Amino acid sequence: MNEEAQSAAARKKDHIVLARHSKRPERNDFDKIFLVRPALPESKADLSNAECGFFGFRVKAPFFINAMTGGVEEGDCINRDLCRASGKNGIPMAFGSASFVEQDPSALKGFEEARDLTNQPVLVNVNADTSPKTVKTLVKALDPIALQIHVNAVQELVMPEGSREWKWKEKIARLRDAAEIPVIVKEVGFGFDVASIKALAEMGVDAVDVSGKGGTNFCTIENCRREKGDFSYLAECGFSTVQSLLNARFAQQLLALPEEGAGAKMPEVISSGGIRNPLDVLKSLALGARWVGVSGKFLSTLLGGGEEALEEEICEWKEQLSGLIALYGASSPEECRKIPWICDAELESYAKQMARLVSPGEV
Ligand SMILES: Cc1cc2nc3c(=O)[nH]c(=O)nc-3n(C[C@H](O)[C@H](O)[C@H](O)COP(=O)(O)O)c2cc1C
Numbered sequence: 001m002n003e004e005a006q007s008a009a010a011r012k013k014d015h016i017v018l019a020r021h022s023k024r025p026e027r028n029d030f031d032k033i034f035l036v037r038p039a040l041p042e043s044k045a046d047l048s049n050a051e052c053g054f055f056g057f058r059v060k061a062p063f064f065i066n067a068m069t070g071g072v073e074e075g076d077c078i079n080r081d082l083c084r085a086s087g088k089n090g091i092p093m094a095f096g097s098a099s100f101v102e103q104d105p106s107a108l109k110g111f112e113e114a115r116d117l118t119n120q121p122v123l124v125n126v127n128a129d130t131s132p133k134t135v136k137t138l139v140k141a142l143d144p145i146a147l148q149i150h151v152n153a154v155q156e157l158v159m160p161e162g163s164r165e166w167k168w169k170e171k172i173a174r175l176r177d178a179a180e181i182p183v184i185v186k187e188v189g190f191g192f193d194v195a196s197i198k199a200l201a202e203m204g205v206d207a208v209d210v211s212g213k214g215g216t217n218f219c220t221i222e223n224c225r226r227e228k229g230d231f232s233y234l235a236e237c238g239f240s241t242v243q244s245l246l247n248a249r250f251a252q253q254l255l256a257l258p259e260e261g262a263g264a265k266m267p268e269v270i271s272s273g274g275i276r277n278p279l280d281v282l283k284s285l286a287l288g289a290r291w292v293g294v295s296g297k298f299l300s301t302l303l304g305g306g307e308e309a310l311e312e313e314i315c316e317w318k319e320q321l322s323g324l325i326a327l328y329g330a331s332s333p334e335e336c337r338k339i340p341w342i343c344d345a346e347l348e349s350y351a352k353q354m355a356r357l358v359s360p361g362e363v
Contacts, residue, residue: 214274
């Protein structure tokens with residue numbers, strides 16, 4: 001293993017330990033959203049309420065296990081547990097970044113062994129600097145339903161060994177061509193602004209995973225790995241998941257304007273970052289997300305209670321979510337978009353200010 005690969009392996013191990021021990025906030029912007037519940041819902045709680053398509057594959061719920069780890073022994077072991085939980089519960093699963101395979105081709109084996117443990121769709125995750133050749137190798141070996149490309153400028157800045165060049169648009173376009181499967185562009189916990197979502201739409205990206213603030217915080221995690229030069233003041237940087245979902249709605253409005261959109265199609269929106277329970281999933285759907293990714297919460301259940309605890313938790317989430325969908329008068333994840341919602345004054349002020357900022361001609 002070369003020096004770069006050794007450093008990446010050490011970082012992956014640190015991330016698992018630090019994510020496990022760093023506290024995720026109890027409250028986040030999902031608490032500022034109130035769904036309007038009909039007293040006469042005219043619906044029925046049924047497990048099938050939660051079923052939906054996932055890039056053309058039928059799955060049992062609109063939420064999935066989002067990217068975390070792989071490529072080192074501890075990570076491969078976690079991925080095997082996550083894959084079994086995905087297979088038993090009929091939900092998709094995303095591997096953590098596999099860019100590492102470029103420096104250490106032997107790391108592919110661990111991903112392959114985990115992949116064999118689920119019959120559900122998997123997502124392969126890479127950084128935008130990965131070569132098209134490596135992406136092709138990963139797609140061939142792991143048969144993912146889509147490729148996740150993560151963009152993580154804040155994390156790279158705080159990461160002691162992080163990259164200092166964040167010119168990604170052309171690289172994303174190249175990887176999209178190489179992958180020949182749908183492409184998701186994903187943040188890692190700092191959210192998405194309107195202009196970037198619009199730019200990705202114009203590039204023809206299939207989905208944007210907003211992965212906003214409100215859960216696992218990679219500024220805090222990377223800051224713990226620094227020996228000097230405190231960056232803790234950046235922990236509040238970026239947009240929350242809820243703000244990012246509102247930003248996606250603004251981007252969609254802009255794209256609908258003939259003079260702004262130029263025929264670009266709005267990507268599917270994935271909500272992740274700080275998803276704590278099935279109600280956060282439902283709120284994400286009501287705010288326009290098609291699917292919802294969960295990382296820190298599931299990892300802490302797995303590391304705290306083992307594989308069975310995670311399988312049980314996912315099973316409970318499916319049951320509870322199907323009940324909640326009915327409670328709010330819907331019968332499928334798609335219908336949840338129609339659930340009316342209101343928000344508190346702080347979020348309303350955010351939405352008003354952002355609407356002013358993004359009015360046509362100013363983005
Ligand atoms: C231990 C750990 C490792 C992660 N590694 C990756 C990664 O390799 N690629 C990626 O796109 N996101 C990675 N993430 C970020 C998550 O996918 C997610 O965007 C972020 O944790 C926010 O979601 P959460 O609040 O549900 O944890 C990682 C998260 C954790 C907890």
